Every structure is written in structure tokens, then in C-alpha cells.
Amino acid sequence: MSARVTIGVLALQGDTREHLAALDAAGAEAVTVRRRSDLDAVDALVIPGGESTTMSHLLREFELLDPLRARLAAGMPAYGSCAGMILLASEILDAGAEGRAAVPLGGIDMTVRRNAFGRQVDSFEGDIEFEGLDAPVHAVFIRAPWVERVGPGVQVLARAAGHIVAVRQGAVLATAFHPEITGDRRVHELFVDTVISAR
Numbered sequence: 001m002s003a004r005v006t007i008g009v010l011a012l013q014g015d016t017r018e019h020l021a022a023l024d025a026a027g028a029e030a031v032t033v034r035r036r037s038d039l040d041a042v043d044a045l046v047i048p049g050g051e052s053t054t055m056s057h058l059l060r061e062f063e064l065l066d067p068l069r070a071r072l073a074a075g076m077p078a079y080g081s082c083a084g085m086i087l088l089a090s091e092i093l094d095a096g097a098e099g100r101a102a103v104p105l106g107g108i109d110m111t112v113r114r115n116a117f118g119r120q121v122d123s124f125e126g127d128i129e130f131e132g133l134d135a136p137v138h139a140v141f142i143r144a145p146w147v148e149r150v151g152p153g154v155q156v157l158a159r160a161a162g163h164i165v166a167v168r169q170g171a172v173l174a175t176a177f178h179p180e181i182t183g184d185r186r187v188h189e190l191f192v193d194t195v196i197s198a199r
């Protein structure tokens, strides 16, 4: 048995490749997840940045929606960036047009507003404090969501402009920004450590 954990990256749409590279650099065996059998084979899953409405549609098309919800309910560690944060929520505000809306997978007890920052400014970046990391993280926000409510079991890890932008509940992490595109691997390392501890 390999000592390395196997972490899947949902590969239906979005910046899958960047997460695969970041996980690999953080010491995990990183593989793509496109079908049920891929999902069954991983210890944990990353849901990348991209477009949450498109990913929701494709999760249904690929018959991954229910299996993914079931694995999250059973305690599979997961990490979502931006669109991935939206999907990991238990409730989504401004989820999109009916029939094409982003669907909540319920990995974290939180309410996320889709495109929240995007209505003010499409994209911005800045250095933010991140709980558990000793130096700030350079955070890139692209049509990013923010978190409007967290349940009692949810730890807030970071805020930007007064809004919650990183959270964790048990072994499930989410960030409104994209550490996968900055070359700073600390958030992915934190997730890999979480997956190792959960094993």
C-alpha cells in the first residue's frame, strides 16, 4: 500500500490541471475524477475553480451528483476553491437561472453567495491572513463568492474586505480564492495533511 494519499480532482470543467500540479507538489497522488469508479477510488476530492452552474449540470450528466453527496455525507475530506466552495455549501444564494442553477452538495454547513464580489469588481487580489499559516496568503479572487452564514461547527480561516472567504468544517475546506494559481502550496499542504489525519 502506498504511503501517499490519493486525492481526486473533479475534472468535468474548471482549472483541474492547476490543482493536480499543486496536490502533486504537496506530496499527494493526484488523479482526475470524471466517473463514479474514479470517485470510488480516491481518499479525498478537490472541486476546482470554474463555473459552478456548468459543473452542476455536468455532475448530473455524468451521474456523479448523488454518489458525491453520499461520499461527503460519509465524511470524505474535500477542498473546493471558488466554484468548488459554492458547490460544497449547504445553501447557495444567487445560484443561477432555474434549471441551470448551481446545486449545493452540503459538505459544509454554510450559506454562500455566488458571484458576490463579482458584482462589485470582477477580479482582485491581495494578501490576507489565513488561520494556521504564519505568513499571509496571496489571494486571487475571480468572480468570487463569499460566505454569508456559517453553522456552529464551521471554523472561519480567512476574511477579505470584511467577508468570510475561507472556512473549514472537519476535513472539508473551502476558499473563495484560487491558491492553485499562485504557486504558494500551503493551502494544498494543509489539505493533504488533513487527508492524512483523516485516513
Ligand code: GLN
Pocket (backbone or CB within 6 Å): 048, 049, 050, 051, 052, 053, 081, 082, 083, 084, 086, 114, 115, 118, 142, 143, 144, 145
Ligand atoms: N462565478 C463562478 C461560479 O459561479 C466561480 C468563479 C471561479 O471559480 N473563479 O461558479
